Amino acid sequence: MDVKYGINESFTLDATLIPDFGQVISDNVVNNLTPYEVRFDEYRPFFTEGTEIFNKSGLFYSRRIGAAPSGYQDVLELAANDPNIEIVDNPGRTQLYNAIKLSGRTSKKLGIGFFNAIGAPMYATVRDKTSGDETRIKTEALTNYNIIVLDQALRGRSYVTFTNTNVIRNGSGRDANVTGLDFSLYDKKNIYNLRGYGHYSKVFDTDTYDGYNSMLRFGKVSGKIRYSAQNVIRSTNYDPTDLGYQQTANEVVNSGAISYNQFTPTKNFLNYTYTLNVIKRNLYKPGAVTDLTIEGSGFWYLKNFWDITLRAGYLPDQHDYFILGRPFEQYARRPQYGYAGLSGSSDSRKRLFFNYDITVADFFKNPEKKYYVLEGGLRYRFSNKLTMEVSHKYETETDYIISAGRDGMNRPRIAFVDFKEAESILSGIYNFTARINLTLRMRHYWSNVDIKRIALVDNKGLPTNVTPYSGYDNVNYFNTDAFFTWDFQYGSRLILGYKNWLGNDEIVDGNRYKRYIPNLGQAFALRHGNELTVRFIYFLDYNKLRK
Incomplete structure (x- = not known):
């Protein structure tokens, strides 16, 4: 059952009881060769409608709610490692008891958001093939999810946002709390912008740990010439993943960008943009450089409403610590490479519309190594x-490096x-x-x-x-x-x-x-x-x- 209640002209309450989200588009599941979690799009209407305020700080990844039980994979591995065990039932999705969200904005421009959802405890059943005995295994505890957001709109486009996410599991299960303060400040003419945030996470588990994530960005956001400089820090133990998403912690990212923008039509173009980006990544601890990316691009919007984008970039040798996992003491060296790409699309107003994207890489010192991407689409009305x-x-x-687990001496391997x-x-x-x-x-x-x-890795990251x-x-x-x-x-x-x-x-x-x-x-x-x-x-x- 779904309920939508207009409390007044400014605030709305939405609620759903024992929802069934079966009638949504299937996920774009992939074979993940990276050490990072795949992020899926959200298609469930309850989590796509009226949720902008909850997503403003980037601390809410709605797919955590109703996701696969945390013990789902453990049951699969149990059956895979023991030929005498067969799985009778192992639900791949957590059932929700209910979820509610309240959001709106007061006459003084204060946005208020409150979200709560309760996930049911989940169980798997396995059977002993010899005795026929069945065992019930808890794969997820009763879980309560909470989000509180206060978003104050300031003069012009400026704002300050407070967000708190909280996950409480029944019994001795893992609990988590994340608090964040975000801000974006513009000058009177909206030419310059100072934006930043500070997020703090604490996880209550067998071993309690905490961490922080900060960002500070200053940029010129108006005019033909625009530029920005940004610093992002994620401490070693920052972990918002109980209700949020994060690829990796223990990272410091410094970046800068400058662009030239022509917004008014010229003789040949409706508009065009040239951009240069530089990104440098370090470990938070011990501070080692992981990679440097230099990329330039150009975008042209033609008079016939077609568009073309050219881009090129260069990455020196990369020190990939994350593929070997914690404690980030070793790295695998990925070869330097340069790449070039061409993409574009036709006039989307026409009956026939197409788009394309081609990317090719050159690995310089490894001429036998190849990489390319071909992508295209066609729409006909x-x-x-x-x-x-x-x-x-x-x-x-070819010769792409992935993790190969650990050997008998617990040394990380690559493939x-x-x-x-x-x-x-x-x-x-x-x-x-x-x-x-x-x-x-x-x-x-x-x-x-x-x-x-398959290989081990020496102290210089080489196989x-x-x-x-x-x-x-x-x-x-x-x-x-x-x-x-x-x-x-x-x-x-x-x-x-x-x-x-x-x-x-x-x-x-x-x-x-x-x-x-x-x-x-x-x-x-x-x-x-x-x-x-x-x-x-x-x-x-x-x-x-x-x-």
Whole structure:
């Protein structure tokens, strides 16, 4: 059940009870070869509508709520490591009991936001194949999520924002609290801007720890010539991930940018921009340099409403500490490289619209190493009722370095792999009437990883004790999402949903099917899951009922 209540002309209360978020677009799941968590987009309406104030400080990643239980992967590993154990049930999503959000702004420009959600405890069931005994394993505790935001709009475009996020788990589970203060100050003419924040996190677990994250940025934000300088610090133990998102802590990032902007039309262009960026990264502790990036780009918006972007960059040798994990005492040396890219699109007002993006890298001292990305999309508007889109992306790199875990002496290892990734998406919408439509989205993702060598790393980040290795990791994800929607009256709708997906245990032989088209054919031939859902939403106007 969903409730939307207008408290007054400024504040609105939204609530949902035991929600079912099954009728949303499937995630763009990928084969993650990096040490960083993949961030997914949010498609659930309750978390996309009226949540701007909660996202202002960047401390709220709504996908934490209703995510996979924290013990989900542990159950999978238990069954994988013990052939006598089979999984009877292991829910991949945490059920919500309820969620509410209240937001609005007073006459004195004070924005107020309050969010609360309660996640149900989750359990998995495993069976002993020999005895037949079943065991129930708790994979997630009863969890309470809270967010409080106070956002004061100041003169012009300036503001000050206070945010607090809090996660409390039942029993001895991990608890967390993050508090942040953000500000953005402009001068009277909105030419210069000073922006910054300070965030503090504390995690209450078996070992309690805390940390901080700060940012300070000054820039000229008006006129043809614009520039900025920025400093970001994330301490070693800063951790907002119970309700937020972070790729990595223990990092200091200093960056600067300057651009020339032509906003009024010239003889050949509607507008154009030239930009130069420099980014330097260090570890917070012990302060070692990890990488330096220099990038220049140009953007041109043509008189025919087409656009073109050219970019080029250079990275000297990179010291990747994060791929080897804590305690950040060793690093893997990635080779220096330069890259160039070309992207653009046609006039989006036309019936036929296309876009493209090409990136190629040169690794200088490693001429045998290759990297490139090809990406393109096409949209065609057949009529006012029917529009179809198709896109494809292909990325490949040889001798890419990934983590290979640790050896028997607990020393970090790396692997050199050749990988290929391809993603194809077909989508469309057909409007039967202004209130009835059918949407379709099909996505196929393919990742083929050819493992060539495994090695240890010396104190200069170079591979040592290199061992040849022959192995493949071939991953396919396929999803179809179709929704028929009928808005039969204001706020009320009927939704029929259909989903089709490639089974989680279905595998295509990567050694046999090394090319995209044969691999795709095999993916279609394997077992797929199907789901048909019906959702009926009826809006009850309390004011009309009262009359």
